[in-house]
Amino acid sequence: MTVRTRIAPSPTGDPHVGTAYVALFNMAFARSQGGEFLLRIEDTDQARSTPESEKTILDALHWLGLEWDEGPDNGGPKGPYRQSERSEIYRKHADQLLDSGHAFRCFCTPERLDELRATQMENKQQLGYDGHCMHLDQAEAASRAAQGESHVVRMRVPREGQCTFNDMLRGEISIDWAQIDLQILLKADGMPTYHLANVVDDHLMEVSHVIRGEEWINSAPKHILLYQYFGWDTPVFCHLPLLRNVDKSKLSKRKNPTSILYYQRMGYLPEALLNYLGRMGWSMPDEREKFNLQEMLAEFDIQRVSLGGPVFDVEKLSWLNGLWIREELTDEQLADRLHDWALNRDVLMAFLPFAKQRMETLSDIAPLGNYLVSGMLPITAEQLKSAGIDEEPLMEVLQYSLWRLESVQNWQRDAIFEALKYVADAMGIKLKAFLAPLFIAIAGSSASISVMDSMNLLGADMSRARLRYAIELLGGIGKKKLKKMEKAYQQLS
Secondary structure, eight states: OOOOOEEEEOOOSBBBBHHHHHHHHHHHHHHHHHOOEEEOOOOOOTTTTTTHHHHHHHHHHHHHHOOSSSSSTBOTTOOOOOOGGGHHHHHHHHHHHHTTTTTEEOOHHHHHHHHHHHHHHEEEEEEEEEEETSSOOOHHHHHHHHTTTTEEEOOOOSSSSEEEEEEETEEEEEEEEGSSSOOEEETTTTTTTTHHHHHHEEEETOOOOOEEEEGGGGGGGHHHHHHHHHHHOOEEEEOOOOOOOOOSBBOOTTTTTOBBHHHHHHOHHHHHHHHHHSSSSOTTTOOOSSHHHHHHHHHHHHOOOSSSSBBHHHHHHHHHHHHHHHHHHHHHHHHHHHHHHTTTTHHHHHHHHGGGGOOSSSHHHHHGGGGGEEEEESOOHHHHHHHHOOOOHHHHHHHHHHHHTTOOOOHHHHHHHHHHHHHHHHHHHOHHHHHHHHHHHHHHHSSSHHHHHHHHHOOOOHHHHHHHHHHHHTOOOHHHHHHHHHHHTTTOO
């Protein structure tokens, strides 16, 4: 049997370091076994998936040095490798489950499901679908569906006993079937959920080992059951430990930058970042901290993965990156890296039309543009407060702007302007006053080019990171306060 592993990112946002971490371990295991590593795009969420996000993810993984044998960009015999191009395959398999009685059509409205959830919460019951449509006559259900009545397809799940399976790292795992929801497999729009698409694709693409994050452990029984329903062999499961913040909480962008693009924009070397991800829960036999990808692949043994939550510490990453710069790059190579990173003609040409209007001497370019080739800026809380907005609404301006900008998928000046203007109008603050603290957070000064143009030049990841940094400079937002702000933000109109 040829070992085949996969990574399956969703193109709905920035490329996450967690995606790179899982991709690295999938590739390393496949290579260590003389096998194959493939990439597919899970873009069944049509509302949020974009071609731009897909390209960004692929580019980011390539930048790190990760390569796959099959995928949407390089093809392969098991394609297509985008789930949006495989809808007929999923519908056929959903019909197969309906015909065999392993799935059923559910006609429950969103309103009924909301009421059910509210009742369960009120009565402190386990949340989940109550099987309301499970016993409908199949012929009646098929007739209602044929007449165009909106419905989803759900899988049948035993209500008694346990699902027991073996994990490569964790040994035997048992989960009560009563904890497993009657999962939706096919949505009302005809698109599959992750659970159906994942199992069907893994089988048809002959994936032998499913190596993924531990957050999927509780979903494993659903997937195992689907393999059984279809009469297929179940792959080997391996659930990697989740990346953690320094405080041991789950890695999140609130406490740590999580986008690969952020680290690229900050000037981290791809070799150093990949090296650091390789140390997340795994170590070389000689325990050395600095190693390249080829050295890791030569020594890789997945049994050396530790289940203790690996801590993603940016300070430790920076230390390791410094080692790579000093020990692996000649002066000439460092000059090339600096040029490729930001000191190149493309970056200069993007900025010059704005800078030119403010220049009297060539040396003016440095103070005008230094924030574009910097990481976090040396600004203070006092500078932010000097923008003329009281402290509480100031925090709201920054946080609401961040939330709004996180929803901007097409990162262009006009889209950024519309997002910020929306928040300013909703808060009843004149745009000029609203933008004042954003100028400081983004550019370190109110004397820069338009903040929208600055954000466009910096990119989404760095812009959002600087807003988060500004919020932390003001003392950050506690959980209670954050919930209150989320409610207020949702009510903005």
